[in-house]
Amino acid sequence: MSLRTLPLLFINLGGEMLYILDQRLRAQNIPPDKAKKVMNDIITTMFNKKFMEELFKPQELYSKKALRTVFDRLAHASIMRLNQASMDKLYDLMTMAFKYQVLLCPRPKDILLVTFNHMDAIKDxxxxxxxxxxxxxxxxxxxIDMYNCLPAGEFQLIRQTLLIFFQDMHIRVSIFLKDKVQNSNGRFVLPTSGPVPWGTEVPGLIRIFSFKGEEVKRVEFQNGGNYASPLREGSYDLFGDRVLKLGTNMYSVSRSVETHMSGTLKSSAAHTKVT
Known part of the structure; x- marks a missing residue:
């Protein structure tokens, strides 16, 4: 297991939580000033400097129970209050969304691009x-400082660590069921075609080399899939085109997404119902 996985797990789950809360605040026509306060307070707490310093220290992942407790507290870091059922649904949506993103990453290092997509959205x-x-x-x-220099093998360990964490989670999510990317048993349906990972070639060619390392023969074969070459590699800088769309806000498009939750926005003047 990788001891560098926790920051990626926390930030990506936090990003998914913010997407869902933003969608619900907009759907329920919460006054903009209150909605902004909720988002600002949660993001401020999420990126607390001392907490981040502790988070980035090499360590094993938190237990599932401990991580859930962290997000329970984070979700209530503002004037918003969620009941238990709403918090359960919020956490289920967060975890299954990120699990699906990890499974779909063309190569292990792309988990970092998923993280950067979440960070870009949080900044927005x-x-x-x-x-x-x-x-x-x-x-x-x-x-950027911690992960950009890591070798491919370390990212493979990070991916394995994340998948071990998620392996027993098979919660059915309406948006995935409707898109037919999740079965009724909660397991995801993964595509076998599409763009190949950056730095690789579309399968279908065997090269044969001599003992001197010279190519002497090529043999083509049917790959049995519908593969495509990647357009370009995503940017791993502070700003740039990530190319990969995994980790962007799937609730921002015009579609019916069931993120229904119940709770209240509390202030000294009034209580505003969020359903």
């Missing part, structure tokens, strides 16, 4: 709050 949520934006950018730079 707080684009009008410079102090919080600086806080998030500091974590972004920590991610």
């Amino acid at each position: 949520f707080i684009r009008d709050s410079p102090s919080i934006l600086n806080q998030v950018d500091e974590t972004f730079r920590q991610l």
Whole structure:
């Protein structure tokens, strides 16, 4: 298991949580100032400097129970309050979404691009709050410093560590069931075609080399799939085109997504119902 997995797990799950909360706040027509306060407070707490320093230390993953407790507290870091059933549904959506993204990554290192997509979206949520934006950018730079230099083997260990964490989670999610990417037993249906990982070639060619290392023969074969070459590699910088769409906000498009939750926004003046 990799001791560098926890920051990626936390940030990606946190990003999915923010997507869902943003969608519900907009769907329920919560006043913009209150909605902004909810998002700002949660993001500020999520990227607390001391917490991030501890998070980035090499360590094993938290237990499932401990991680759930962290997100319970994070979701209630603002004026919003969720009941137990709503928090359960929120956490189920978060975990299954990120599990699906990890499974779909063309290569292990692409988990970092998924993380950067979440970070880009989080920055967009707080684009009008410079102090919080600086806080998030500091974590972004920590991610770049820690992970950009890692070899492919370490990313493979990170991927395995994440999949071991998720392996017993088979929660059915309506959006995945409707898109037919999840079966009724909660297991995902993974595509066998599509773009191949960056740095690889579309299967269908065997090269034969001599003992001197010279290519002497080529044999083509039917690959049995519908593969395509990747357009280009995504950017691993603070700014740039990630190319990979995994980790972007699937709730921002115009579609029916069931993220229904019940809770309240609490303030000294009034309680606003969120359903």
